[in-house]
Amino acid sequence: MTPLSYALLGLIRGEPRTGYALRKVFETTPMGNYSSSPGSIYPALKILAKAGLVSGGNKAPYVITAAGEKAFGDWLLKPMAENEAIDLALLRFAFLHDHPDKQVSLDFLKSFAMAAKARAVGLKAFMTSEAWQEIPMQSRLAVEHGLRTTEASAEWALDAWKQLAAGASEEGRQ
């Protein structure tokens, strides 16, 4: 199961789609960091079908199976690991939307923020090492860029937590 497989599985789970419809998603939305080329989509879908995670295909929309739901659910519920790629973590977060328990999303954001902060600490440690002094200005600025975006990630997670928490309590009131 590659990142692309999970992206496809999650979209199919949202609603049944043909391979072409899936390609359109990658072409027209910010999910465009994933392939969209026929040479990657169609083989990936066949692998999902062979594994029994989706059914259909052959000009009909693919539909997620019970086994697919299980595999996808397990993947979704893992907390974010410190070394997990940010893109992948965000993909998982985006697909948490229809999970009945909002607390799962809130917990995920907490683990996301912690992972981002840990990365920032690692970069800062490098920036105070002896090696840092010998590194030319441009290279140091490039590392600074990594720190800035990592910190922006962490801040986003905290803000997103607040927004979600507020939305959840509002729902509770209705």
Place this chain on the structure above:
Amino acid sequence: MTPLSYALLGLIRGEPRTGYALRKVFETTPMGNYSSSPGSIYPALKILAKAGLVSGGNKAPYVITAAGEKAFGDWLLKPMAENEAIDLALLRFAFLHDHPDKQVSLDFLKSFAMAAKARAVGLKAFMTSEAWQEIPMQSRLAVEHGLRTTEASAEWALDAWKQLAAGASEEGRQ
């Protein structure tokens, strides 16, 4: 020429290194997003050697050739394209450090900031499209993350420009 090839070429250009020394760089510095596995480093070095961009190897440090300097220089001097991967752009910027003309780095940062802003505009356009309204909260927040980090990138470029410009004028005074 892959991103890894340029990373290797740039490091060798900085000072002659063996394959092992290059792997250590990727293992111990924030350049760790590049491979470091022997299965990618050694083949890549052989390709560089075959192309005549480096000489040496065979337990001796690799050294950049005149052809290598040319190829690397051409790559370095391209302004950042809007669709160029951020990692790759930062790699180029980091290697600009020993270019005699500071203005080249300053110009690069300008093009970097413009590319980042253009991406932010694209994301914002998506966020005001009709599609946006139908998208669940978690997915919207994920896109928000993209916007936040993109904006952090753009801000970094402006700040870096100021720092570099200040450093350059100080050098001028000496």
Place this chain on the structure above:
DNA sequence: CCAACCATGTAAGCTGTTACATGATTGA
């Protein structure tokens, strides 16, 4: 009716990873 789009496929090739393997050198 013709262009545009829907819809799928496959072959060739590039990059990179994992895992395994070898042998030299050096410090405790």
Place this chain on the structure above:
DNA sequence: TCAATCATGTAACAGCTTACATGGTTGG
């Protein structure tokens, strides 16, 4: 001397891209 580190290699495989190819459907 023995573990760690230096130093290189390669075989098998995964994943994706590019490019090419096919045919059906629909709107103007």
